Amino acid sequence: xxxxxxxxxxxxxxxxxxxxxxxxxxxxxxxxxxxxxxxxxxxxxxxxxxxxxxxxxxxxxxxxxxxxxxxxxxxxxxxxxxxxxxxxxxxxxxxxxxxxxxxxxxxxxxxxxxxxxxxxxxxxxxxxxxxxxxxxxxxxxxxxxxxxxxxxxxxxxxxxxxxxxxxxxxxxxxxxxxxxxxxxxxxxxxxxxxxxxxxxxxxxxxxxxxxxxxxxxxxxxxxxxxxxxxxxxxxxxxxxxxxxxxxxxxxxxxxxxxxxxxxxxxxxxxxxxxxxxxxxxxxxxxxxxxxxxxxxxxxxxxxxxxxxxxxxxxxxxxxxxxxxxxxxx
Amino acid sequence: xxxxxxxxxxxxxxxxxxxxxxxxxxxxxxxxxxxxxxxxxxxxxxxxxxxxxxxxxxxxxxxxxxxxxxxxxxxxxxxxxxxxxxxxxxxxxxxxxxxxxxxxxxxxxxxxxxxxxxxxxxxxxxxxxxxxxxxxxxxxxxxxxxxxxxxxxxxxxxxxxxxxxxxxxxxxxxxxxxxxxxxxxxxxxxxxxxxxxxxxxxxxxxxxxxxxxxxxxxxxxxxxxxxxxxxxxxxxxxxxxxxxxxxxxxxxxxxxxxxx
Numbered sequence: 061x062x063x064x065x066x067x068x069x070x071x072x073x074x075x076x077x078x079x080x081x082x083x084x085x086x087x088x089x090x091x092x093x094x095x096x097x098x099x100x101x102x103x104x105x106x107x108x109x110x111x112x113x114x115x116x117x118x119x120x121x122x123x124x125x126x127x128x129x130x131x132x133x134x135x136x137x138x139x140x141x142x143x144x145x146x147x148x149x150x151x152x153x154x155x156x157x158x159x160x161x162x163x164x165x166x167x168x169x170x171x172x173x174x175x176x177x178x179x180x181x182x183x184x185x186x187x188x189x190x191x192x193x194x195x196x197x198x199x200x201x202x203x204x205x206x207x208x209x210x211x212x213x214x215x216x217x218x219x220x221x222x223x224x225x226x227x228x229x230x231x232x233x234x235x236x237x238x239x240x241x242x243x244x245x246x247x248x249x250x251x252x253x254x255x256x257x258x259x260x261x262x263x264x265x266x267x268x269x270x271x272x273x274x275x276x277x278x279x280x281x282x283x284x285x286x287x288x289x290x291x292x293x294x295x296x297x298x299x300x301x302x303x304x305x306x307x308x309x310x311x312x313x314x315x316x317x318x319x320x321x322x323x324x325x326x327x328x329x330x331x332x333x334x335x336x337x338x339x340x341x342x343x344x345x346x347x348x349x350x351x352x353x354x355x356x357x358x359x360x361x362x363x364x365x366x367x368x369x370x371x372x373x374x375x376x377x378x379x380x381x382x383x384x385x386x387x388x389x
Numbered sequence: 390x391x392x393x394x395x396x397x398x399x400x401x402x403x404x405x406x407x408x409x410x411x412x413x414x415x416x417x418x419x420x421x422x423x424x425x426x427x428x429x430x431x432x433x434x435x436x437x438x439x440x441x442x443x444x445x446x447x448x449x450x451x452x453x454x455x456x457x458x459x460x461x462x463x464x465x466x467x468x469x470x471x472x473x474x475x476x477x478x479x480x481x482x483x484x485x486x487x488x489x490x491x492x493x494x495x496x497x498x499x500x501x502x503x504x505x506x507x508x509x510x511x512x513x514x515x516x517x518x519x520x521x522x523x524x525x526x527x528x529x530x531x532x533x534x535x536x537x538x539x540x541x542x543x544x545x546x547x548x549x550x551x552x553x554x555x556x557x558x559x560x561x562x563x564x565x566x567x568x569x570x571x572x573x574x575x576x577x578x579x580x581x582x583x584x585x586x587x588x589x590x591x592x593x594x595x596x597x598x599x600x601x602x603x604x605x606x607x608x609x610x611x612x613x614x615x616x617x618x619x620x621x622x623x624x625x626x627x628x629x630x631x632x633x634x635x636x637x638x639x640x641x642x643x644x645x646x647x648x649x
Binding site: 072131135159160162165170174175178194195197209245251254256306320321355356362363365369370382 | 400401402403404406415484486487488491514515516517518519520522523524526527528531532533534535536550552553554555556557558559560561562563564565566569574575576579609610611612613614615616617618619624625626627628632633635636637639640642643644646648649
């Protein structure tokens with residue numbers, strides 16, 4: 061039996077992260093049957109997590125259990141996946157679009173001399189060919205692309221695909237793979253894991269309303285306006301997009317996005333935020349999204365329930381004035 | 390110590406998107422495009438310059454792959470503190486598969502003096518591929534760390550310790566043997582401004598230009614099908630009227646959703 065699609069599960073401390081399940085949604089567009097698909101999961105001992113993944117998805121899981129995989133090790137992961145994909149003559153190798161997944165995808169593609177497409181948002185099967193869609197220029201453009209040769213290595217954007225149903229209605233097989241790290245010195249030594257967030261800044265997760273500021277606010281001085289709005293609204297907290305934290309206007313614990321916090325408040329008020337992909341990943345689960353931006357084509361407006369084309373700095377004071385009057389009456 | 394910083398000239402699109410008649414790329418000539426150095430590469434460059442300022446005998450080279458116009462990005466790198474600049478000329482417009490610049494830069498690295506450290510931004514703002522850095526590392530058989538938020542060199546041990554950014558606020562410290570390649574995440578430092586005198590000096594500074602043999606250029610296994618503006622995906626309602634009216638409508642929304 062030949063394997064067409066290799067899905068690489070994202071593993072952390074011997075758990076399988078939920079983005080891994082979404083890969084089956086991508087695989088369903090690539091292989092006619094789940095029997096042609098396998099997962100690869102790597103960790104110090106991933107048997108338990110792999111068994112659960114196989115039960116949920118019905119897809120067979122090959123486990124790579126080795127002490128070297130105790131912490132994310134994209135270099136070694138790529139080496140292992142290369143060997144496996146080459147042995148199976150796989151046509152598609154799919155990683156989640158994460159820091160570890162992208163790095164391993166790049167190395168796997170070089171090893172296999174394969175085409176590589178990252179942050180894939182959609183896959184459509186045409187006659188004889190498969191089209192992959194990804195965003196360019198902060199989501200202002202959609203690129204449709206195809207690979208002229210096999211295999212193809214892709215990374216799948218979190219949230220872009222729903223996990224496929226377990227079509228076979230029975231768990232996939234879990235099979236350990238004998239993995240020996242290459243004797244050659246990798247020169248890459250993971251030293252542990254650390255979390256940026258401490259328990260003290262949980263208020264973003266608890267807030268009913270998040271007032272989030274982006275580069276569109278212009279000056280650091282204007283954060284005061286954002287803070288004023290958050291102070292006026294009930295159970296509201298201030299958050300920011302990554303560029304503001306890069307400027308140290310707010311700490312990274314206030315950053316919403318793939319590399320920061322994932323939030324789902326009742327109202328997410330995006331002020332001067334253009335809507336970078338990595339930001340959208342952190343807030344698109346909000347119950348209601350209202351965006352204020354001067355650029356009517358800003359990507360954030362495609363995700364907002366209500367769009368306000370205005371300059372934050374002039375609009376918010378008008379709103380605040382009315383809000384105060386209204387709440388008094 | 391020899392450091393190489395890979396920089397890219399990116400385009401920034403305003404709201405005047407025009408697609409070329411073949412549907413494969415933008416009609417760049419008809420648009421008011423901004424060309425500038427990639428945001429993340431500025432942090433990579435600043436990190437290299439800070440290393441140069443902290444250790445003796447460090448030289449920083451900047452390299453780019455791109456059309457003649459990309460020279461301005463190299464001039465900027467020189468103004469920000471790079472010592473030498475290398476321009477690999479590649480006549481290209483449209484989407485470029487990351488393996489092409491990666492192969493050209495890897496070829497250069499193998500031929501030039503060996504570098505102890507290679508830095509680049511975590512990704513480019515326009516293509517958002519996150520590939521070029523780790524591909525160069527794989528091609529040159531160098532250890533690689535991506536999304537680096539902090540780096541501490543230890544020249545006496547010939548190692549560098551870094552903190553890599555994962556998702557959801559998680560970070561992974563890693564030690565790498567030198568030579569190594571690091572892709573730098575934004576926020577690792579505060580990129581300096583280029584002073585006028587440095588900008589003027591950079592204007593006339595010599596740079597190395599390489600015109601790769603056309604017959605031996607790496608080819609891409611990817612073909613573009615189309616480039617489009619995304620279809621409006623949300624049913625999002627644009628609030629109409631003057632600022633005052635929009636504020637009233639927003640207020641009403643809050644009230645309706647009991648967010649008072």
